[in-house]
Amino acid sequence: LIYRGRRMINWDPAAQTALSDEEVVSKPQKGNLYYVRYEIVEEPGRFLEVATTRPETIMADVAMAFHPSDKRYVDLIGKNAWRPLAREKIPIITDEAIDPEFGTGVLKVTPAHDKVDFEIGQRHKLPVVDVLHADGRINCPAVPELDGLDRFEARQKAAELLKERGLLSKTEPYENNVAFSDRSEVPVEPRLSEQWFLRYPKTKEALAVVREHLIRFFPGHWEKVYAQWLENIQDWCISRQIWWGHRIPAWYNASGEVRVQLESPGNDWTQDPDTLDTWFSSWLWAYETMDEATRKKFYPTSVLVTGPDIIFFWVARMIIAGLEFKPGKSEKIEDNIPFHDVFFTGIIRDKQGRKMSKSLGNSPDPLELIDKYGADGLRFGLMRIAPSGQDIRFDEKQIEEGRNFATKLWNVARFRQMHGPSAAAPKIQQLSIFAVEVLARLNETIEAIETAYREYQFNTVAQRLYDFFWSDYCDWFVEAAKTEIFSEDESRKKSALAVMDYVLSAIVRLLHPFMPHITEELWSLLGLGTGSIQFATPPKKIELDDVDLAKRRKLVSAIYETVQAGRNLRAEAKVPSNKKANFILRAAGKDAVSELPTMTRLLNADEIKLDRQYKAKPGVPVAMTPLGEIFLSTRGTDKKAERDRLDKEIAKIEDELETVKTKLKNKSFVDRAPAAVVEEHRRRQKDFTAQLKKLKEARNSLS
């Protein structure tokens, strides 16, 4: 598997070490394309022109080449050209690797400094002439003007030399991709060098365990990236000419023998001075962190959480290492894989979409963010915007939302604390319909969260908790429950507080992974762990089957809708928020009678009069609700304003009615759509028609 060999590798001239393919990144670079003339030895005065970006390596040219089918140069096959720097005869050959479309269709073959050229050299048994030092300076005493110069200075100088000699016909600006060292950020040199390599074992198995989902990737599309890498995998150059890292356990003696072992074989042996690629050490991490006996038994990791940028460096290699090297390897392949799930996080980018980096200085300081928004605010804000597998565009606004959420949580707890102890857990049948509603929604939230957790959708978990807490709990339940909390009836009050506690404790526990500090604090401050209600961790869905759940929930949503319609009337009629208003409800049934006090509170009303016979004066603002018509009796009559409002409302509903009608007239829809969908449309048609009739009556009374 592991061998030492002399091959073309990626060389970092700044760090002066070999690199693996994964440590090389290509970047577009602006440069020049130099058109250089090589004189034909056999035909003085005739020149072969070649386009190159690297005139400083001309001294290392060992041949000129073009594509065998290229008719322009056929007569030159077998002839020679004069190398213009370090003048020497070099053969003219043909090779399939040359692209006739590029430049002049002629390539200068420089096996020492280019991978493709090296391969051409091998095919044609050409020599390798190396004209670079390890640090990237020119090594060519034959051309004293260039010898010792840095490769980039030499490029300029070489072009000047050629120009002086009339061998440079033109220079064009040119942009190409240049391979850079990820480590030193300088262009890499392809270099023939003696290094240690690994021929990857178990690549087929590594592909299979992911394809067959013994290891699952989240999100799944990274499987394809992983597969693509494994399918095109090349041997891994594992030796580094740097001093930090594990020293390579290879020993040499004077007669050229090599031994690979941990201990020195004897005095006349010297150890390889090189170290191992840091990832060659890291890929053993899954089991090598444990002692000898333990690592034979199991892997401690079930889930690997990491960034997709190290899928090749680490994830893929850990899988391979597990399959090949796991101590106490089992017959069963699933026992040898180092983890079962891999969760790829997004990479946090700045507002412009750039990766955060020290050199750009675009990373926010976490400590400053914590100062401003709190540790929990930061954590929650981040979790809520962490989309599965997408990169995250960082915006401080989103952390601010996290802080606001934490403040909201703190404040509702403070409100709760002002109202003393709660009762023992009340029977479901005795709860208000609003309490039943919030408990039902808590159940739905718990269910949704569990599903999301299973798929590592942490943003969904955070979002569901955010919505449930802020909207269902604070905006609706707590506001509705104030009727009972502020009532004289102690038992009703305590029973409402008990539900507040129950739901709040569930919220605190569900939020704990996202906001550990504030939830811990509230848990003890509010005594949520010591009350009379027994709490399950994690919170379980509460049993609601024994009440007439659907009926109660339908009434709650009718009430909430009516409240919203009433609030809208207030706002439209410009009744200031701090002024009490009066409403009249012309309702068909009496379901809502017992809930009028709560509706009155939610509407900031003096009273809501239930009047089945109410004859509205023309111009009294009215809205249609599931409970009936609600009138805003506070504002006398402004016929014009009311007419405009009704017209707008009528137009809106007519529009929706039209959509529904069209669908129901469509025979294929009625025949083919699921019965429930058709039923839903029929119900809406009925509702809209009824609403429209009443709205039009009100409208007509105004004209």
Place this chain on the structure above:
RNA sequence: GCGCGGUUAGCUCAGUGGUAGAGCACUACCUUGACACGGUAGGGGUCAGAGGUUCGAAACCUCUACCGCGCACCA
């Protein structure tokens, strides 16, 4: 060149076939007995474009455009 994402409100983004959503920003009203880091109401979208599948498409399929990323090439 091959592959993977993306394109939804001014901004950042949710949304896996059935009435287009959230937060911020914006407009109006409000410091009312938890909260102005707040409450209530409202305005704002032919869901990048074209074609197809379907009773029905933001969603599924095909193509195109643009943005981002990876791999390969890069004389």
